[in-house]
Amino acid sequence: MNFIRLLHQNKSFILLLFFIYILFWLTISTCKQVTNVHEIHQSNRLNYRSNSTFYFILNYLFQLKINIILIDPHVLNDVFNYQLSFDKLEQQLITFAITNETVKILFESLLLQDINFSIKTSKTILHNGKTFINHIFIKYETKIVHLAVLHKYNSYYRIYRNHLQLSENIQLSYGDKIRAIDYFETELYEYLFHYPRNISHFLWLYKTSEFLYCNRTLADKMENKFHLYQNFTQLNMIIQSMRHIAHGLDKLEKHYWLAGGTLLGWYRHCGLIPFTNDADFGLYAEEYDESIRNYFLGNSITHIWAALGLVNDSLEFRLSSGNYVFDLFWAYRDGNHRWYGYQAQRSKFRRIIPLLDKLCSCDVFGYRFSIPCSPITYFNSEYGKDKWEMPLEKNYTSANMKYHSMWNDISWMYAVRLYTREGKLRSDELAISWVSKRFNYSYLSVPSFLNVLPNETVTLRPLKFELTNTSSIKNTSLQYKPRLTTRKRR
Known part of the structure; x- marks a missing residue:
């Protein structure tokens, strides 16, 4: 009887708590629905071209939050100057660039993944015995995404020579020689990668990018x-x-x-x-x-x-x-x-x-x-x-x-x-x-x-x-x- 009397005396407060409880769960449910919709939208955005092997590799890098920049002169010319569809490119290998700081993040992320990629690297040994990675090749099925590592200097990046043996039919546009690239601004392409904002100027500079050392x-x-x-x-x-x-x-x-x-x-x-x-x-x-x-x-x-x-x-x-x-x-x-x-x-x-x-x-x-x-x-x-x-x-x-x-x-x-x-x-x-x-x-x-x-x-x-x-x-x-x-x- 005392409990009933207590409920009766505090029914307004109890109703308030019940209302707050209902509102809380409604909010949680709404948030979950929004999250699911966003994840579905994100999944659709990432996989709408999953039939392309290149897109599959790029989606993977995107989900690892690895920023890459398309620098392949042939692909830049085909996609942006001749308006060819990226997912229909017939190249076996496409070259992108990543900064030197990104290399460590990439390999730390790769350790947590179980996708069956073939990943190979090219390294350079310095005179002091230290080594650093210059090129990363990510292969899936028959396609290869080539990541050329950008090493920063005062006003330009330097890309070093690749020392990894590749198929005879693969001709690298970066890694074939030591090359220098001036700093450049980029644009985002379909949320997957960046590319040079001024493509024609980037391609013009590429013709003089072979790097020579002094004596x-x-x-x-x-x-x-x-x-x-x-x-x-x-x-x-x-x-x-x-x-x-x-x-x-x-x-x-x-x-x-x-x-x-x-x-x-x-x-x-x-x-x-x-x-x-x-x-x-x-x-x-x-x-x-x-x-x-x-x-x-x-x-x-x-x-x-x-x-x-x-x-x-x-x-x-x-x-x-x-x-x-x-x-x-x-x-x-x-x-x-x-x-x-x-x-x-x-x-x-x-x-x-x-x-x-x-x-x-x-x-x-x-x-x-x-x-x-x-x-x-x-x-x-x-x-x-x-x-x-x-x-x-x-x-x-x-x-x-x-x-x-x-x-x-x-x-x-x-x-x-x-x-x-x-x-x-x-x-x-x-x-x-x-x-x-x-x-x-x-x-x-x-x-x-x-x-x-x-x-x-x-x-x-x-x-x-x-x-x-x-x-x-x-x-x-x-x-x-x-x-x-x-x-x-x-």
């Missing part, structure tokens, strides 16, 4: 025998500008290579020649367009201050960071070789170099740059066979610098253009002096049309400014005087 033996000799050490004060002032120039040319998809003493510094010193005072870049003349000049006019990091020569003859841009000069030389094809143009006073000189039909990549203090794939052939042509292996005396006359001809009066007016830091054509006393110094005439103002880089034969427009006739061209000695300033030998 460490020669670099040690430069330090131990000749006491030529890297000047890190110089390095900090020059390397960022060099990287900015290279990045700009890559962005414009203009092939370039480290040239002259800059290339020699990479190979012989594994850095920069300590006493160098500039950096040289070579470019293909047939790739020139105005986007290059426009990019560097008024550039806040390295701006163009002089354009020398003509588009179709001996074109050279001189850039400045405020502390160092950077030269862009266009190389013109002539039969089985190329040549750079160079002007000293009013004379035109030419330097013969190989065709350079293929470019590769190198590392200069952790940054990727493009270089000729046959640097020794380049050095023998530029400096003489094997002469480049020794540091040479200062104030030399290059054996590869040959006199070609003289600029005529009309062309000379176009062949020298100076610019302000803001990218405007200079018309001050210095600019006038540069042109009129070795001209048949001296004029009192710089005509605005000299801002043009003509592609065809130059014809002088009607002169609407004051000219003062002189008896002869001044200082036309054909003796080579490098750069109007003293230049140190390589």
